[in-house]
Amino acid sequence: MAIYYEEQEQIFTLETVNSTYQMKVDRFGFLLHLYYGKRVSGSMEYLLTYYDRGFSGNPAAVGNDRTYSMDALPQEYPAMGTGDYRSSAVVIRNADGSACCDLRYVSHEIRRGKYGLQGLPAVYAGEEEAETLTLLLEDKVSGVQVQLLYGVLEKEDIITRSVRIVNGGLEQITVEKAASACLDFETGEYELLTFYGRHAMERNLQRMPVEHGNYMIGSRRGASSHQYNPAVILADRHTTEDMGNCYGMVFVYSGNFQCEAEKDQYGQTRLMMGLQSDYFRYPLAQGEALVVPETILAFSDRGLGGLSEKYHRCIREHICRGKYSRQTRPVLINSWEAAYFDFTGETICNLAGEAASLGIDMVVMDDGWFGKRNDDNSGLGDWQVNEKKLGCTLKELTDKVNEFGVKFGIWIEPEMVSEDSALYREHPDWAMRIPGREPVRSRNQLVLDFSRAEVREHIFNQICAVLDQGNIEYVKWDMNRSLMDFYSADRCPGKVTYDYVLGVYDFLEKLTRRYPDMLIEGCCGGGGRFDAGMLYYTPQIWCSDNTDAVDRVRIQYGTSFFYPVSAVGSHVSAVPNHQTGRSVSLHTRGVVAMAGTFGYELDPAKLSPAEKAEIREQVRDYKRHAALIQNGSYYRLSNPYEAAYGAWLFVAQNQEEALLNVVMLETHGNMTVSYVKLKGLAPEAVYEVTAADAEAGRIEDSGRLQAFTPGRRYFGSALMEAGLPVPVEMAEYPAYQVLLKKMI
Ligand code: GLA
Numbered sequence: 001m002a003i004y005y006e007e008q009e010q011i012f013t014l015e016t017v018n019s020t021y022q023m024k025v026d027r028f029g030f031l032l033h034l035y036y037g038k039r040v041s042g043s044m045e046y047l048l049t050y051y052d053r054g055f056s057g058n059p060a061a062v063g064n065d066r067t068y069s070m071d072a073l074p075q076e077y078p079a080m081g082t083g084d085y086r087s088s089a090v091v092i093r094n095a096d097g098s099a100c101c102d103l104r105y106v107s108h109e110i111r112r113g114k115y116g117l118q119g120l121p122a123v124y125a126g127e128e129e130a131e132t133l134t135l136l137l138e139d140k141v142s143g144v145q146v147q148l149l150y151g152v153l154e155k156e157d158i159i160t161r162s163v164r165i166v167n168g169g170l171e172q173i174t175v176e177k178a179a180s181a182c183l184d185f186e187t188g189e190y191e192l193l194t195f196y197g198r199h200a201m202e203r204n205l206q207r208m209p210v211e212h213g214n215y216m217i218g219s220r221r222g223a224s225s226h227q228y229n230p231a232v233i234l235a236d237r238h239t240t241e242d243m244g245n246c247y248g249m250v251f252v253y254s255g256n257f258q259c260e261a262e263k264d265q266y267g268q269t270r271l272m273m274g275l276q277s278d279y280f281r282y283p284l285a286q287g288e289a290l291v292v293p294e295t296i297l298a299f300s301d302r303g304l305g306g307l308s309e310k311y312h313r314c315i316r317e318h319i320c321r322g323k324y325s326r327q328t329r330p331v332l333i334n335s336w337e338a339a340y341f342d343f344t345g346e347t348i349c350n351l352a353g354e355a356a357s358l359g360i361d362m363v364v365m366d367d368g369w370f371g372k373r374n375d376d377n378s379g380l381g382d383w384q385v386n387e388k389k390l391g392c393t394l395k396e397l398t399d400k401v402n403e404f405g406v407k408f409g410i411w412i413e414p415e416m417v418s419e420d421s422a423l424y425r426e427h428p429d430w431a432m433r434i435p436g437r438e439p440v441r442s443r444n445q446l447v448l449d450f451s452r453a454e455v456r457e458h459i460f461n462q463i464c465a466v467l468d469q470g471n472i473e474y475v476k477w478d479m480n481r482s483l484m485d486f487y488s489a490d491r492c493p494g495k496v497t498y499d500y501v502l503g504v505y506d507f508l509e510k511l512t513r514r515y516p517d518m519l520i521e522g523c524c525g526g527g528g529r530f531d532a533g534m535l536y537y538t539p540q541i542w543c544s545d546n547t548d549a550v551d552r553v554r555i556q557y558g559t560s561f562f563y564p565v566s567a568v569g570s571h572v573s574a575v576p577n578h579q580t581g582r583s584v585s586l587h588t589r590g591v592v593a594m595a596g597t598f599g600y601e602l603d604p605a606k607l608s609p610a611e612k613a614e615i616r617e618q619v620r621d622y623k624r625h626a627a628l629i630q631n632g633s634y635y636r637l638s639n640p641y642e643a644a645y646g647a648w649l650f651v652a653q654n655q656e657e658a659l660l661n662v663v664m665l666e667t668h669g670n671m672t673v674s675y676v677k678l679k680g681l682a683p684e685a686v687y688e689v690t691a692a693d694a695e696a697g698r699i700e701d702s703g704r705l706q707a708f709t710p711g712r713r714y715f716g717s718a719l720m721e722a723g724l725p726v727p728v729e730m731a732e733y734p735a736y737q738v739l740l741k742k743m744i
Contacts, residue, residue, distance in 0.1 A: 001015075001131070002014060002015050002016065002130075002131045002152040002154040003015075003110045003131045003132075003133045003150070003152055005108070005110060006043070009024065009043060009045065010025035010026075010105075011023070011024045011034070011043055011045065012024070012108070012133060014133065014150060014152045014159055015039070015152070015154065016152060016153070016154050016155075016156070016157045016158065016159065017039075017154060017155060017157050018038065018039055018157050018299070018300075018301065019036065019037065019038060019039060019157060019159070019298075019299040020036070020037065020038070020039045020040050021035070021036045021150075021159055021297075022034040022035040022036075022043075022044050024045055025105040028059060028061045028062065028068075028104070029105045030070070030073070030075065030103075030104060030105075031075065031076040031077065031103070031105055031135065031137060031148075032048065032073055032074060032075055032076065033074040033075055033076045033182075033183070033184045034047060034048070034074070035047065036183060036247070036297075036299060037245065037299055037301075038245065038299070038301045047186060048073065048074070049186075050067035050068055051067055051072070052066040052067050053067075053069055053071065053072055053266075056069040056071035056072055056083065056085075057069060057070070057083035058083065059082065059083060059102075069083055070082045070083040070084040071083055071084050071085055071086070072266055074184035074185070074186055074268065075182070075184055076135075076148065076182065077089050077090065077103065077137065077146065077148055077163070077182060078090075078182060078184075078270075079091075079092070079101040079102070079103050079139075079146075080092070080099050080100065080101065080177075081098070081099055081100025081101055081102065082100070082101075082102050082103075086214075086262055086264050086270055087214050087260050087262055087270065087272065088177065089177075089178070089179040089182040089272055089274065090103075090163075090165070090175070090177060090178050090179065091175070091176040091177035091178075091277070092142070092144055092165075092173050092174070092175055092176065093173060093174040093175075093176050093281075094142050094171070094173055095142075095171035095173065099176070100139075100141075101139045101142065101144055102139050102140070102141070103137035103138065103139055103144075103146055104138060104139075104140070105135065105136075105137055106136040106137060106138045106145075107135075107136045108133065108134060108135045108136065109132075109133070109134045110131065110132070110133050111131065111132050111134075112128075112130075112131055112132075113125070113126075113127040113130055113131070113132060114129070114130035114131075114132055114151040114153070114160070115132045115134070115149050115151055115162070117162055117291050117293070117294060118291060119291070119502050119505060119506065120252070120253070120291055120293050120294070120502065120505065120533075121252050121253075121293075121294075121319070121505060121532070121533045121535075121536030121537070122151075122160070122162065122252055122294045122536075123151060123153070123158070123160050123252070123294065123296060123314065123318045123319060124318055124319075124321070125151070125153055125156075125318055129153060129154075129155065129156075130151055130152060130153045130154075131151075131152050131154075132149065132150065132151055132152075133149075133150040133152070134147055134148070134149055134150075135147070135148040135150075138168070142169045142171075142173060143167070143168040143170070144165065144166070144167060144168060144169060144173060145165075145166040145167075145168040146163060146164070146165050146166075147163065147164040147165075148161070148163055149161065149162040149163065149164065151294075153314070153318065156310065156313060156314055156317075156318065157298060157299070157310050158296060158297070158298055158310060158314050158318075159296075159297045159298075160252075160294050160295065160296050160297065161180050161181040161294065161295050161297060162180050162291065162292060162293065162294040162295070163178065163179075163180050163291070163292040164289055164290070164291050164292070165178060165284070165289065165290045165292070166284075166287070166288070166289040167284035167285065167286055167287065167288050167289070168286075168287075169286065170286055171286070172283055172284065172285050172286070173283070173284050174281050174282060174283045174284070174494070175280075175281075175282040175284060175290050176277060176280065176281055177258075177274070177275070177277035177280070178274055178275050178280075178282075178290065178292045179272040179273060179274025179275070179292065179295075180251075180273065180274050180292040180293060180294055180295045181249055181272065181273045181274070181295035181297060182270065182271070183234075183247065183249075183270070183271045183272075183297075184268060184269070184270050185268060185269040185270075185271075186268050187267070187268070188236065188269060189209070189210075189236070189237045190209070190210045190234050190235065190236065190237065190261075190263075190269050191207050191208060191209050191210065191234075191235050191236075191237055191239075192207070192208055192209075192215065192232060192233070192234055192235075192261045192271075193205060193206070193207050193232060193233035193234075193235060193304075193561070194206050194217050194228060194229075194232050194259075195228065195229040195231065195232075195558050195559075195561065196217070196227060196228055196229075197226050197227060197228075197229075197527075197555075197558075198226055198227060199226050199525050199526065199528065199545065200226075200525075200526060200544060200545045200546040200551075200579055201226075201544070201546060201555065202226045202229070202526065202527040202528070202530065202543070202544050202558070202559075203229050203527065203530070203555055203558030203559050204554065204555075204558055204641075205557070205558050205561070205639075205641065207235075209237070210234070210261045210262075210263050210269055211263055212263045212264075212265075213262070213263065214260055214261075214262040215260065215261045215262070216258060216259065216260045216261075217232070217258075217259050218230075218256065218257050218258035218259060218276045219255075219257055219276060220256055220276055220278055220279060221256070221482035221483060221528075222255060222256065222447070222482055222483025222484075222486075222497060222500060222501075223254060223255060223479060223482065223483070223524055223528055223529040224251075224253070224254050224255065224257060224528075224529050224530070224531040224533070225482070225528055225529075226524075226525070226526070226527060226528040228259075229530065229531070229562075230250070230251035230253060230257040230259070230273070230531050230532075231248070231249065231250040231251065231531070231561070231562045232248070232249050232259050232261075232273070233246050233247065233248050233249075233304065233307060233561065234246065234247045234248075234249075234261065234269070234271050235247075235304065239303055239304065240303050240304070241303050241304050241305050241636060241639070242302065242303045242305055242306075243302065243303045244301070244303050245299070245300070245301050246299070246300050246303065246304055246307050247271070247297065247298070247299050247307075248296070248297065248298045248299075248300075248307050248310075248311060248562070249271065249273040249295050249296070249297060250295065250296040250298075250311060250315075250532050250562050251273050251274075251293060251294075251531065251532070251533075252293055252294040252295070252296060252319070252531075252532040252533050252536070253275075253293035253294075253501065253531065253532075253533045254501055254504065254505075254529050254531050254533035254534050255275075255276075255497055255498065255500065255501035255533075256275060256276035256278075256279060256280065256497045256498075257273070257274070257275065257276050258272075258273075258274055258275065258276040258277060259271075259272065259273045259274075260272045273295045274292060274293075274295075275292060275293070275497075275498065276497070279486050279493075279494070279496070279497045280494055280497055281493075281494025281495075282494055282498060283492060283494070283495070290498075293533065296311070296314060296532065298310045298311060298314070304636075305635060305636060305679070307561075308560060308561050308562065308634070308636070309633060309634075311561075311562045311563070311564075312562075312564040312565075312634060313564075315535055315562070315563060315564055315567065316564045316566055316567075319532050319535050319536050320535050320536070320539040320566070320567070321512070321536060321537075321539070322512060322516065322539060323516065323517055323519075324519045324539050324540075325539045325566075326630075326631070328623075328626040328627055328630050329519065329540060329566070329597040329598075329626075329630075330361035330362040330407055330473075330474070330519070331359070331360050331361045331362070331598050331599055331600075331619055331622060331623070332360065332361065332362040332363070332364050332407075332409060332571075332599040332600070333351055333354075333355050333360045333362070333363050333364065333599060333600040333601070333602075333604075334363075334364040334366055334476075334571065334599060334600070334601050335347070335348060335351060335363070335364060335365055335366045336366035336367065336411075336601060337547065337573050337574060337601040337602055338351060338601065338602055338603040339603065340367075340368070341367065341368040341373065341374050341375055341376075342368075342374075343365075343368065344389060344390055344391050345390035345391045345392040345396070345397045345400075346391060348363060348365050348390075348397060348401065349397070349400050349401065349404075350605060351363045351603070351604070352400070352401040352404045352406045352408075353404055354604035354605060355404070355406045355604075356404040356405055356406050357612075357616075358604060358612065358615050358616050358619055359616055359619040359620060359623070360406070360599070360600060360619060361406065361407055362406060362408065362409055362473065362474060363401055363406055363407070363408060363409070364408075364409035364410065364474060364476060365397075365408070365409070365410050365411065366411040366476065367411050367413070367478070368389075369385060369386060369389070369390065369410065369411070370382060370383050370384060370385060370386055370466075371383070371384060371386060371421060371422070372386070372420070372421075373386065374389075376443055376444065376445075376480075377418065377420060377444045378418045378420035378421060379418055379420070379421055380413055380416040380417050380418040380421060380445050381416070381417035381418060381421040381422070381423030381424060381448070381459075382421045382422050382423055383412070383414075383459065383462035383463050383465075383466055384462070384466075385466060385469070393469070394466065394469040394470045395469050395470045397470065398469075398470030398471050398472060399470065399471075407471075407473045407474065408470065408472055408473060408474075409472065409473060409474025409475065409476065409519070410466070410467075410472055410474070410475055410476070411475075411476045411478060412463055412466075412475055412476070412477055412478065413477075413478040413479060413480060414448075414459045414460075414463060414477065414507065415447060415448055415450055415479050415504065416445045416446070416447060416448065416479070416480065416481070417430065417431050417445065417446050417447075418444065418445050418446075419431075419444075419445075419446065424446070427455075427458075429489055430448055430452070430455045430458075431447065431448060431449065432446065432447045432448070432449045432483065432485050432486065432487055432488065432496070433446065433485045433487060434485050434487045435487070437485070439484075439485050440484040440485060442481035442482060442484070443480050443481050445480065445481055447481065447483050447485075449489070449490070449496075449500070450500050450503035450504055450507065451488050451490065451491060451495070451496055451499035451500045451502070451503045452488065452489070452490050452503070453503075453506075455503075456503055456507050459507070460507055460511070463511075464514065467515065467518075472518070473517070473518060473519065474518065474519045474520070474521065475511075475515075475518060475519075475520045475521070476520075476521045476523055476542065477508070477520055477522055477523060477538060478523040478525075479523070479524040479525075479528070479529060480524070480525050481525075482528075483497070483500070501533075505533070505536075505537070508520075508537035508538070509537065511537075512537055519539070519540075520537065520538040520539075521538055521540045521541065521542060521597075522534040522535070522538035522540070522541035522542070523541065523542035523569070525545055526542055526543065526544040526545035526546065527541065527542065527543050527544045527555070527559070529541070530543065530559065530563065532562075532563075535563070535567055539566065539567065540566065540567055540568070540569050540597045541567060541568070541569055542569035543555060543556060543559055543568045543569050543570055543596060545579065546579045546580070547571055547572075547573035547579065547601055548573075548577040548579055548580040548582050548584075549577075549584050549588050549589045549591075549592040549593075549663070549733070549735075550580075550582060550584060550663075550665065550733055551579075551580060552570065552592050552593075553592060553640050553646035553663050553665065554640050554641065554646070556568060556570065556592070556595050556596065557636065557639070557640050557641075557646065557648075560595075560634060560636060560648070564634065565595055565596060565629055565650075566597065566630045567597075568595065568596035568597065569596060569597050569599075570592065570593040570594075570595060570596025570597065570598065570599070571593055571598070571599040571600055571601040572586070572589040572590055572593045572598075572599070572600050572601065572602065572615075572618070573589070573600070573601040573602050574601075574602040574603070574606070575589075584732070584733040585695075585733070585734070585735070586611055586614050586615070586618070587614070587618075587693065587695055587734075587735055588663055588733050588734065588735035590615075590618040590621075590622075590735075591661050591663060591735040591736070591737050592663060592735070594622050594625070594629060594661070595629070595648060595661065598619075598622045598626075600615070621693075621737070625650070625659050625739070628650050628652055628657055628659055629650050629659065631652075631653065632650035632651050632652050632653065632657075632659075633650070633651045633653065633680050634648065634649070635648060635649040635650075635651065635678075635679040635680055636648055637649055637660075637662075637676050637677065637678065637679065638676065640665060643665075643674065644664065644665055644666040644672075644674050645662055645663060645664050645665055645666075645674050645676065645726060646662070646663045646665055647660070647661060647662045647663070647676045648661050649661070649678055649679060649680070651679070651680040651681060655680070655681060655682045655685065655716075655742060656741065656742045657739065657740065657741055657742070658678065658680070658681060658687065658739075658740045659737065659738070659739050659740075660676070660678065660736070660737070660738040660739075660740065661735070661737050662676055662726055662735065662736045662737075662738075663733060663734075663735040663736075664726065664729070664731075664733060664734050665733065667729075667730075667731065667732055671728045673725050673726065673728060674725070674726045675722070675723040675724065675725050675726070676723050676724055676726055677719070677720060677721070677722070677723035678716075678719040678720050678723065678724070679720060681716035681720055681740075682716045682742065683715070683716045683717035683720065684715070684716065684717070685715070685716045685742045685743075685744060686713050686714070686715055686716075686742070686743045686744040687713065687714055687715075687716060687719060687740040687741065687742055687743065688711065688712070688713045688740065688741055688743045689708060689709060689710050689711065689712045689713075689738055689739070689740055690710060690739050690740065690741045691710060691738075691739040692708045692709065692736070692737070692738045692739070693735075693736060693737040693738070695734055695735065695736060706727050707724040707725050707727075708724070708727065708736055708738050713743065714740075716742075719740075724738075
């Protein structure tokens with residue numbers, strides 16, 4: 001049992017292995033939040049305090065008692081209009097124009113298994129793995145009903161929240177704002193960790209104190225965005241990577257979102273995650289419902305690392321679906337940085353030939369194979385194979401690629417249309433634009449109105465007709481601009497942001513059903529839609545258009561706070577790097593790309609025989625470690641924003657093996673030595689360095705005794721408490737990969 005209801009006191013307790021979550025229906029029917037944190041016993045109602053607070057309103061039901069105010073009480077789902085002047089979780093505009101929704105408890109249900117959400121991705125679990133609590137609240141005057149859904153995955157230490165808003169009244173209402181999770185803390189000094197960025201530089205970590213006022217991040221771009229990831233951490237001021245309390249909120253949604261952290265007049269903190277409200281006005285007629293996407297909550301008392309571990313497991317095992325979700329992924333080579341738009345069928349065959357000789361499993365034909373598409377100004381929407389450009393049919397091409405013993409994958413961008421395309425000429429009204437206004441262009445393309453079923457169906461049929469032509473085993477689903485002209489011929493503009501995302505999900509669901517064995521990689525100019533919603537359909541996402549290994553150390557560090565390595569698309573590309581102009585060794589590029597779904601993004605024909613030999617070895621190494629990388633526990637060993645090095649570690653679940661990765665980020669005269677401390681090993685066990693990479697070998701050759709030398713043995717406790725000295729080299733960005741095996 002993970003969910004308990006104490007009838008006398010009307011207290012609901014949700015329990016996971018390490019956390020307790022508690023709330024209570026009070027004597028007036030309000031649902032008050034009592035506690036979320038490390039496991040505790042008993043009623044936490046004593047935490048509630050009541051004082052006469054000037055300028056804070058009192059509900060009529062309390063009579064003359066001026067100490068009862070929604071403005072000060074911790075609530076489970078604060079609605080606008082009840083006397084709480086903090087930011088609300090839900091704002092409902094009634095038919096008379098007022099914005100009041102006074103939600104009181106009506107009933108509840110506790111059942112086995114995890115709830116699902118119609119049309120939306122959500123954490124899934126077996127009947128035995130989870131329990132669901134549904135709480136029904138109602139505003140008696142308008143008839144608005146709100147179902148609060150809680151999923152408890154006890155063993156995983158995860159609680160999910162979602163909300164269903166139903167118009168149970170006679171008149172139309174409009175939902176103007178809706179969060180799926182709200183956490184009120186009566187006490188504590190917190191810091192908020194958010195992950196901001198830009199195209200080609202996503203998920204940088206920002207840590208800042210939560211002060212008085214309302215701090216908000218989010219996306220108005222139609223996708224979850226490069227700029228802010230829909231996942232945040234609220235940490236006690238002194239929480240570190242390894243120690244202290246912290247809470248996570250991960251939104252399982254790929255569109256506009258909003259996260260708010262507010263410290264109120266009494267020093268109380270409110271954290272909320274939900275739909276972005278600026279472009280959102282969702283009308284509900286009598287009987288209609290709106291489902292607010294799910295937020296995944298987790299609590300860790302073992303610092304940020306402990307929190308990440310829970311999210312990695314939850315996303316890997318309860319979000320990602322399909323054949324590939326738990327399988328190691330094919331090593332692929334992608335044509336984009338190898339050839340951009342300038343390729344023929346022969347180019348792809350040559351890549352396949354090179355791939356075969358290097359041990360690479362799959363070749364991916366990126367943008368440029370369809371319609372009239374020799375640059376990024378035309379052709380989107382015309383999903384017909386450009387046989388003239390390829391010099392063959394798609395079937396012939398995939399057959400030839402397969403003859404090399406190499407799989408074939410293809411790039412698509414279903415949501416977009418170029419004005420210079422047959423599709424646009426035929427259906428200009430299918431692109432999102434506001435009548436009477438010029439559309440806002442981006443990458444010279446417009447966005448198709450995916451909230452409309454007939455638009456989706458047309459594109460779906462075109463794309464399936466392509467995918468059915470040959471043996472296509474992988475699709476890269478791209479999305480290369482932010483949305484702007486939120487308008488639809490079919491529905492009111494306030495619904496478009498949400499219905500668009502549901503349209504994308506509907507398309508993806510149909511695609512995954514029709515091609516259950518196909519691996520789909522999400523992409524949005526790299527990591528512009530890197531979220532748990534997309535991961536429900538695509539178990540991996542191209543992490544960033546930035547393939548520079550040094551920048552990637554930081555981008556992948558930020559990504560690792562929530563998303564497992566199996567979700568992170570990462571490739572070795574050519575030098576000088578096409579995004580930064582920086583050159584780092586092939587070895588370093590390989591080590592960094594191995595912290596993801598490994599692959600290449602370059603033209604092997606341009607490499608020397610020595611480089612090819614190194615790649616062959618790299619691929620062999622990756623395959624040897626792939627299961628450990630994908631299924632092992634991942635530990636961050638440094639903060640690459642502060643340390644002179646980036647380091648991370650994979651440890652097998654049974655602690656028998658560990659793979660240490662270090663990339664030096666700084667070099668100085670008379671360089672100081674960095675010591676990297678390992679984690680997650682068996683302290684009493686002895687580990688032996690069984691394979692150190694080529695560069696470590698090179699250092700050994702130079703005659704200096706190095707900690708990374710094969711054959712050296714260390715106790716797990718020594719590796720964790722004292723660490724290993726990282727070699728000092730006269731070089732920029734050397735990297736080390738060290739395999740440790742438990743001997744005793
Ligand atoms: C986006 C992707 C790239 C590539 C191009 C093709 O930028 O992130 O990897 O596929 O589109 O146009």
